[in-house]
Amino acid sequence: MAEEKTKSLDLGCGLRPKNFFNADLVYGIDNREDVNERVHRADLILEPIPFTDGFFDFVTAHDFLEHIPRLLYAPTRKTPFVDLMNEIWRVLKPGGRFLSQTPAFPQPAAFTDPTHVNIITDQTFPVYFCGPLWAKPYGFNGGFEMIHQQWNGPHLVSILGRPRIIAPETSLQPTAF
Numbered sequence: 790m791a792e793e794k795t796k797s798l799d800l801g802c803g804l805r806p807k808n809f810f811n812a813d814l815v816y817g818i819d820n821r822e823d824v825n826e827r828v829h830r831a832d833l834i835l836e837p838i839p840f841t842d843g844f845f846d847f848v849t850a851h852d853f854l855e856h857i858p859r860l861l862y863a864p865t866r867k868t869p870f871v872d873l874m875n876e877i878w879r880v881l882k883p884g885g886r887f888l889s890q891t892p893a894f895p896q897p898a899a900f901t902d903p904t905h906v907n908i909i910t911d912q913t914f915p916v917y918f919c920g921p922l923w924a925k926p927y928g929f930n931g932g933f934e935m936i937h938q939q940w941n942g943p944h945l946v947s948i949l950g951r952p953r954i955i956a957p958e959t960s961l962q963p964t965a966f
Contacts, residue, residue: 794812794813794814795810795812795813795814795846795847796812796813796814796815796816796844796845796846796847797809797810797812797814797815797816797845797846797847797848797849798815798816798817798818798838798840798844798845798847798848798849798880799815799816799817799818799848799849799850799851800817800818800833800838800848800849800850800853800877801818801819801820801833801850801851801852801853801856802817802818802819802828803817803819803821803828804819804821804823804824804825804828805817806827806828807849807851809847809849809851809888810846810847810849810886810888812846812847815827816828816829816840816845817829818830818831818833818838818839819831820832820833833857833869833873833876834857834858834861834869834873835863835867835869837876837879838876838877838879838880840880841880842879842880843879843880843881843882843883843885844880844882845880845881845882845885846881846882846884846885846886847881847885847886847887847888848877848880848881848885848886848887848888849887849888849889849890850887850888850889850890850891851888851890851891852890852891852892852944853889853891854870854873854889854891854907854909855891855892855899855902855905855906855907855908855909856904856905856906856907857869857870857873857906857907858870858906858907859871859906859907868927868928870907871924871927871928871929872928874918874924874929874931875928875929875930875931878929878930878931878933878951881951882951883951883952883953883954884950884951884952884953885950885951886936886948886949886950886951887933887948887949887950887951888946888947888948889909889914889945889946889947889949890941890944890945890946890947891909891944891945892905892909892943892944892945893908893909893910893911893913893943893944893945894908894909894910896942896943896944897943898943898944899943909945910945911938911945914933914935914938914947914949915935915938917929918931918932918933918949919932919933919934919935919949920935931951932952933949933950933951933952934949934950934952935947935948935949935950936948936949936950
């Protein structure tokens with residue numbers, strides 16, 4: 790039986806998707822008009838990732854998430870960053886990995902570019918999309934685990950995993966006597 794090829798998706802990739810995880814097949818998404826056969830066109834602020842559920846082993850976002858607004862009225866209230874995190878969760882296979890590398894607070898690079906509208910901190914992923922899941926009230930449906938996080942110059946590099954098995958939520962109701 791042939792081994793299934795690993796697949797990676799690079800968000801905001803331009804014309805050349807990056808392959809940080811050395812996947813066998815690499816796809817990209819960008820909002821450019823001049824995309825090619827390896828890069829799909831989508832505006833991820835307003836549109837879903839154009840792939841089926843559980844399609845990718847890896848999703849990467851290098852210098853991209855800082856351009857995704859946290860709040861938008863178009864014409865109704867939307868949360869594009871939370872929506873994108875849901876989409877990343879959706880297209881990752883159980884056991885898949887998400888890598889984000891973005892300029893982050895308190896580094897000046899997080900604020901210098903006027904198109905940086907989403908300021909990430911070293912607590913954004915662990916608190917909102919892993920651990921306590923503070924993003925749930927805003928519509929986040931997943932539950933990543935923090936694999937690794939470190940600084941690389943002005944960039945915060947975060948690797949999140951989609952667990953293979955989701956533990957059922959336990960009830961904190963008192964037991965009847």
